[in-house]
Amino acid sequence: MSLKYQxxxxxxxxxxxRNTPGPNGHFLEANSAMVAIFEAKSKKEFMGCSVSDxxxxxxxxxxxxxxxxxxxxxxxxxxxxVTLRGRKFIAAISAVMRKDVNGDVYFDGIVEDxxxxxxxxxxxxxxxxxLEIQVEERTxxxxxxxxxxxxxxxxxxxxGARNEAILTxxxxxxxxxxSSGIIILMNHSAExxxxxxxxxxxxxxxYQILKREDEGGNPVLPENGAIKRALTGSVTTPSLIISSxxxxxxxxTKFPVVRAVSPIMIGEKTIGAVNVFRDVTQEKELDKMKDxxxxxxxxxxxxxxxxxxGFVSRVLDGDAxxxxxxxxxxLNGAYEGNMRLIxxxxxxxxxxxxxxGKIKITPRxxxxxxLIETSINELSDVADSKNLKLEYEKVKLPATLxxxxxxxxxxxxxxxxxxxxxxxxxxxxSHAVDKNWVITSIADTGIGMSPESQKQLFQxxxxxxxxxxxxxxxxxxxxxxxxVEGLGGEIWVKSKVGKGSTFSFSLPIAK
Amino acid sequence: xxxxxxxxxxxxxxxxxxGKLRDEGLNVVVAGDGKGGLDLIRSQKFDLILLDIMLxxxxxxxxxxxxxxxxxAFSQIPVIVLTNLDSEEKxxxxxxxxxxxxxxxxxxxxxxxxxxxxxxxxx
Numbered sequence: 001m002s003l004k005y006q007x008x009x010x011x012x013x014x015x016x017x018r019n020t021p022g023p024n025g026h027f028l029e030a031n032s033a034m035v036a037i038f039e040a041k042s043k044k045e046f047m048g049c050s051v052s053d054x055x056x057x058x059x060x061x062x063x064x065x066x067x068x069x070x071x072x073x074x075x076x077x078x079x080x081x082v083t084l085r086g087r088k089f090i091a092a093i094s095a096v097m098r099k100d101v102n103g104d105v106y107f108d109g110i111v112e113d114x115x116x117x118x119x120x121x122x123x124x125x126x127x128x129x130x131l132e133i134q135v136e137e138r139t140x141x142x143x144x145x146x147x148x149x150x151x152x153x154x155x156x157x158x159x160g161a162r163n164e165a166i167l168t169x170x171x172x173x174x175x176x177x178x179s180s181g182i183i184i185l186m187n188h189s190a191e192x193x194x195x196x197x198x199x200x201x202x203x204x205x206x207y208q209i210l211k212r213e214d215e216g217g218n219p220v221l222p223e224n225g226a227i228k229r230a231l232t233g234s235v236t237t238p239s240l241i242i243s244s245x246x247x248x249x250x251x252x253t254k255f256p257v258v259r260a261v262s263p264i265m266i267g268e269k270t271i272g273a274v275n276v277f278r279d280v281t282q283e284k285e286l287d288k289m290k291d292x293x294x295x296x297x298x299x300x301x302x303x304x305x306x307x308x309x310g311f312v313s314r315v316l317d318g319d320a321x322x323x324x325x326x327x328x329x330x331l332n333g334a335y336e337g338n339m340r341l342i343x344x345x346x347x348x349x350x351x352x353x354x355x356x357g358k359i360k361i362t363p364r365x366x367x368x369x370x371l372i373e374t375s376i377n378e379l380s381d382v383a384d385s386k387n388l389k390l391e392y393e394k395v396k397l398p399a400t401l402x403x404x405x406x407x408x409x410x411x412x413x414x415x416x417x418x419x420x421x422x423x424x425x426x427x428x429x430s431h432a433v434d435k436n437w438v439i440t441s442i443a444d445t446g447i448g449m450s451p452e453s454q455k456q457l458f459q460x461x462x463x464x465x466x467x468x469x470x471x472x473x474x475x476x477x478x479x480x481x482x483x484v485e486g487l488g489g490e491i492w493v494k495s496k497v498g499k500g501s502t503f504s505f506s507l508p509i510a511k
Numbered sequence: 512x513x514x515x516x517x518x519x520x521x522x523x524x525x526x527x528x529x530g531k532l533r534d535e536g537l538n539v540v541v542a543g544d545g546k547g548g549l550d551l552i553r554s555q556k557f558d559l560i561l562l563d564i565m566l567x568x569x570x571x572x573x574x575x576x577x578x579x580x581x582x583x584a585f586s587q588i589p590v591i592v593l594t595n596l597d598s599e600e601k602x603x604x605x606x607x608x609x610x611x612x613x614x615x616x617x618x619x620x621x622x623x624x625x626x627x628x629x630x631x632x633x634x
Contacts, residue, residue, distance in 0.1 A: 314618075349597070
């Protein structure tokens with residue numbers, strides 16, 4: 001048995017020893033591992049050492065001995081030792097105190113070099129500490145980010161709430177549609193004005209909620225609506241398309257409305273449209289009062305104008321005796337001035353009635369070329385007097401829906417303007433057919449106009465650089481616009497200063 | 512000499528038309544409102560009536576015209592409507608006006624021409 005044990009102990013990789021206590025303690029037994037651990041050249045050299053030699057710190061030995069003496073054993077004590085070759089290392093020692101039959105005390109123990117382990121331990125601790133610091137830092141960063149996010153969210157909520165408050169408090173109705181024309185936003189005023197609740201309206205197409213009628217009570221089709229145009233990008237800048245019609249409420253009643261539709265753009269892309277509208281019943285009433293006044297005023301202005309015309313023409317006719325050339329000249333001046341006055345009043349009244357829809361623009365299928373030839377004949381003398389060529393590129397046209405009287409007025413206005421603003425060259429009238437429209441263009445080689453003028457040209461009372469209509473009030477083109485648009489068409493101009501202008505208008509082909 | 516009844520409320524225009532017609536050899540009687548005009552028609556014979564539409568006193572030119580055309584005693588008298596209103600021609604002719612002239616668009620000389628034309632046709 002003891003042989004097996006001896007073998008066992010001898011070959012253990014931990015140091016196994018027996019030594020005596022006290023400052024002079026020495027080794028009684030030691031296995032090969034002890035020799036190796038302490039870097040002894042031989043067992044003999046090792047056994048010749050005193051135990052205290054192996055301790056780096058004598059106090060550690062004393063404490064160790066005291067403890068083992070008191071407790072009888074010490075387990076896994078870490079001690080700083082030194083080999084015979086002077087190499088310092090950390091060891092873990094476990095030992096028990098034994099007494100032999102003679103009463104001699106000795107210690108039996110095992111020694112392990114735990115230097116590597118200690119190193120790894122301390123590295124681990126260092127690593128762990130570093131990790132802890134990193135985690136702490138990350139946590140703080142995270143906290144910071146979280147706080148920032150919460151702030152952003154709270155800001156967004158605030159902005160959202162504020163926008164909603166703004167939207168709700170806008171007195172005008174606001175409806176926003178996405179690129180498919182679905183209503184995605186609506187404010188309280190829109191609710192009140194239309195009678196549809198926001199809940200009922202969201203998710204519907206705009207024309208299910210915004211039903212438009214013109215002055216005549218005719219419903220306006222969605223394809224012709226401004227929202228449709230805004231969404232299909234036929235308006236490429238966020239410009240306003242303002243016109244006045246009626247909206248029909250949920251309950252079928254209607255109110256006059258003024259609305260502005262703009263596309264919502266991100267960069268070049270149209271992502272939706274917004275319609276801002278307002279009930280203009282009061283303004284319309286004021287307008288009506290103004291129009292009624294206009295009717296009366298026009299009538300009352302015509303009376304003295306008729307009187308002047310009558311009296312002056314009588315003198316010019318010779319009813320008061322022969323008239324000297326000079327007198328004739330002066331009287332003609334008065335006569336002409338009065339004629340302008342009469343034209344002015346006529347234009348005023350025409351505008352007033354067109355705007356009110358009181359002049360029924362009754363479209364009839366007819367041959368546009370005949371109307372144009374009539375107008376050309378009427379104006380050819382004036383063109384001749386200025387040495388201007390009046391050319392008509394007549395082609396065969398499909399029948400168009402026109403109101404003859406109105407269109408003659410438009411063509412007269414446009415050709416008249418062309419003659420007025422051209423000093424030399426030609427005026428060319430031509431046509432183009434585009435899908436369902438016949439386009440008529442009147443091009444001159446006149447003085448042209450600036451982009452700014454072009455933009456405002458068709459507005460009421462716009463006079464431009466020079467008077468733009470015979471009445472000098474700036475109504476001629478406005479009347480033309482009302483007439484053309486009343487037939488469903490459009491009127492526009494292309495011009496370059498110094499080169500000339502081309503006015504064009506479109507009329508629907510009669511089906 | 513033919514006698515013309517002028518029913519017109521504005522005094523300037525009364526002077527104008529009266530003066531011209533007389534200078535052209537026509538008799539002219541003037542009424543300033545609808546009732547006065549109708550009274551005159553019932554008391555005198557007229558060859559032609561120049562009729563304004565906007566008249567004071569509650570009876571306008573159309574009322575006068577209708578009254579005349581409904582009454583066989585007077586329905587044959589040709590009536591020329593002479594007015595500032597510019598969209599009533601269809602209505603006027605339907606009620607029976609022989610012509611419709613706008614005051615600002617015709618000279619007195621032209622009015623006389625029309626009158627003489629209609630009187631000639633009557634004969």
